[in-house]
Amino acid sequence: MMVTNASMPDHFPQVASSLGPSSRACPQGSLPADLILDILKNTSPLDAARWGRSSRPWNQLCADNLLWKHFALRRWKHWKELPTGSEWLEAFRDKYRKDRVVQTCLDSVVRYPAGRIRNLVTISELQVDALDALAANEQHRGPDNLSRRYHVRKAEALVNRRWVASQWLHLCPESQPYFSILPSALPQRTFTLEYGAWLICKFTNRALKFEDLTAQLDELAEEAIAGGHVAPVDHPAPAHGSSIEIRARQLYTFLFEFKGFCGAADSFYDVKNSLLKDVLERRIGIPITLTLVYHAVGLRLGIHVDMIGFPAHFLGKITTEGGVDWFIDCFRSGQEVPGGFKTRQQCEEILARHRLPPREEFFEPSGAREIFTRMASNIIGIANQPPAERASQTLGVHAYGSCMLLLLLGPVHNPRRRFLYGSLSSDYPEDVWFAESDLATLRALAQDNAERTLDLRLLSNEIAGLWAGDGERPVPAVKDRNDPNLTPRPAYVVGTIIRHTKYDFYAVIYDWDRTFEGNEGWFALQANQEAMRDGRVQPFYSVLSLHPSGGTTPRYVAEEFIALPPAAELQSVATKLRRRVNIGRWFDRWDKQNGRFVLVQEKRNVYING
Numbered sequence: 001m002m003v004t005n006a007s008m009p010d011h012f013p014q015v016a017s018s019l020g021p022s023s024r025a026c027p028q029g030s031l032p033a034d035l036i037l038d039i040l041k042n043t044s045p046l047d048a049a050r051w052g053r054s055s056r057p058w059n060q061l062c063a064d065n066l067l068w069k070h071f072a073l074r075r076w077k078h079w080k081e082l083p084t085g086s087e088w089l090e091a092f093r094d095k096y097r098k099d100r101v102v103q104t105c106l107d108s109v110v111r112y113p114a115g116r117i118r119n120l121v122t123i124s125e126l127q128v129d130a131l132d133a134l135a136a137n138e139q140h141r142g143p144d145n146l147s148r149r150y151h152v153r154k155a156e157a158l159v160n161r162r163w164v165a166s167q168w169l170h171l172c173p174e175s176q177p178y179f180s181i182l183p184s185a186l187p188q189r190t191f192t193l194e195y196g197a198w199l200i201c202k203f204t205n206r207a208l209k210f211e212d213l214t215a216q217l218d219e220l221a222e223e224a225i226a227g228g229h230v231a232p233v234d235h236p237a238p239a240h241g242s243s244i245e246i247r248a249r250q251l252y253t254f255l256f257e258f259k260g261f262c263g264a265a266d267s268f269y270d271v272k273n274s275l276l277k278d279v280l281e282r283r284i285g286i287p288i289t290l291t292l293v294y295h296a297v298g299l300r301l302g303i304h305v306d307m308i309g310f311p312a313h314f315l316g317k318i319t320t321e322g323g324v325d326w327f328i329d330c331f332r333s334g335q336e337v338p339g340g341f342k343t344r345q346q347c348e349e350i351l352a353r354h355r356l357p358p359r360e361e362f363f364e365p366s367g368a369r370e371i372f373t374r375m376a377s378n379i380i381g382i383a384n385q386p387p388a389e390r391a392s393q394t395l396g397v398h399a400y401g402s403c404m405l406l407l408l409l410g411p412v413h414n415p416r417r418r419f420l421y422g423s424l425s426s427d428y429p430e431d432v433w434f435a436e437s438d439l440a441t442l443r444a445l446a447q448d449n450a451e452r453t454l455d456l457r458l459l460s461n462e463i464a465g466l467w468a469g470d471g472e473r474p475v476p477a478v479k480d481r482n483d484p485n486l487t488p489r490p491a492y493v494v495g496t497i498i499r500h501t502k503y504d505f506y507a508v509i510y511d512w513d514r515t516f517e518g519n520e521g522w523f524a525l526q527a528n529q530e531a532m533r534d535g536r537v538q539p540f541y542s543v544l545s546l547h548p549s550g551g552t553t554p555r556y557v558a559e560e561f562i563a564l565p566p567a568a569e570l571q572s573v574a575t576k577l578r579r580r581v582n583i584g585r586w587f588d589r590w591d592k593q594n595g596r597f598v599l600v601q602e603k604r605n606v607y608i609n610g
Contacts, residue, residue, distance in 0.1 A: 150584025233302035493610025
């Protein structure tokens with residue numbers, strides 16, 4: 001089913017191909033050509049193509065380059081690059097063909113589990129050219145609207161991850177020949193530190209624009225000057241002291257006292273402290289992100305601040321006109337030294353306390369790859385902390401993106417490789433394109449040794465397993481509620497909205513077990529806390545509960561704690577659940593008449609009689 005902006009028959013590209021080059025010719029006896037073209041602009045591309053077949057003058061008129069430019073820009077918002085010269089008709093045909101590819105692949109993804117990875121990868125290969133067709137499908141209101149929206153979001157996220165990876169390749173020229181993507185053009189001439197920090201955020205937030213982040217940094221710089229907090233760069237040099245040092249200290253006071261940026265001493269392991277977008281909004285961060293803010297704002301004010309990869313604690317560094325180095329602690333905000341400025345001797349004393357030698361490399365500016373490697377490693381380190389220390393539901397995907405970044409920045413013998421592919425096979429099988437590119441890079445760049453051999457074997461087997469599983473039609477393990485041998489019989493069908501009587505939350509059932517089949521440690525804890533009357537010999541349900549943050553949380557619930565919600569609240573709860581994108585993984589739509597969600601086709605073959 002086509003759900004694009006303007007329906008056109010399959011033969012349209014062949015019709016358009018019959019149109020000749022642009023011409024001033026006008027059909028004999030008709031209105032002036034310019035007026036006819038204005039009229040054509042208010043019709044559809046299909047009408048223009050059909051009229052172009054009526055005669056040679058109409059053929060020449062309807063092939064007008066500006067006419068097809070109008071049609072193309074009206075239909076598509078996203079362009080890898082805009083055509084130049086008289087190429088708009090060909091560009092329209094090319095974009096239309098790609099829309100058809102996206103539509104065909106997406107329809108297959110929604111309807112059939114077999115080939116799902118292949119189709120998603122095909123969509124992602126089109127990159128920006130796939131986004132308009134995907135956006136049109138997201139507005140689809142057909143009988144499979146929930147599952148279609150879910151797979152559209154998966155495809156959009158995949159396109160985004162692939163684009164972000166292409167941007168990182170600008171920092172990794174040695175890996176470019178082995179990747180199935182080419183680096184997209186940078187929005188600026190150089191790969192700045194703030195651009196890389198934005199890419200780390202964008203991996204999980206495809207709507208985030210680089211301009212939104214830079215605007216916040218611009219505003220900080222403008223306020224620093226306009227408010228008189230920092231002297232202008234052309235301000236007369238002071239009679240005593242260093243102008244660079246004075247302005248750097250003024251900037252430090254402005255950011256970390258007046259604007260309130262500070263170190264996350266009480267929530268160090270919150271992943272938001274590692275994301276520049278959140279640091280700018282919350283004004284809380286860890287040493288490397290706070291130093292990056294100081295560096296980026298300083299750059300706008302003509303203050304050169306180097307990023308120093310000091311052991312365990314990132315620092316900034318300025319050098320005065322007289323060659324004096326100052327090392328700047330942006331995290332502790334002057335707790336150890338007033339103003340946060342340290343001399344080299346003070347830094348060496350810190351190293352001595354940690355029993356580290358004062359190596360010269362500890363005081364030299366870090367390169368971009370080193371900085372981003374450390375930022376990515378920090379995020380992975382947060383993921384390895386005990387659950388009580390973490391404070392983000394999106395930490396897993398941030399850690400996955402950081403592993404991908406580390407493999408791009410250092411592809412040879414990277415210890416994160418096996419962690420990444422464990423996540424890939426379980427959560428992101430559509431990223432098999434990255435695994436194949438990484439495998440090619442590893443074969444080409446790594447020296448032959450036992451570790452390389454093991455990595456190659458594991459990675460090859462992982463890729464082969466993903467493709468083998470994608471080509472199979474899985475045989476479902478059928479669950480029939482009316483099976484006479486099934487005791488006790490589940491009282492609720494899949495797709496039913498329920499209320500938990502003990503914890504008072506709403507959820508929808510997406511699976512059931514005849515008796516308890518979960519983790520024994522969880523059961524011992526829950527049975528003790530909830531005082532289960534019927535114990536493990538009762539049906540248990542897997543449900544998606546509404547989460548205050550806007551998502552859904554999987555839970556495992558005993559039947560004795562389940563009740564149906566009041567009829568007056570059913571539609572309201574259903575509306576809230578329908579807004580959660582991941583519900584489309586299990587359900588096609590909400591059936592208002594029967595008051596429950598309808599399973600996707602592949603799940604209907606599993607749950608006989610619900």
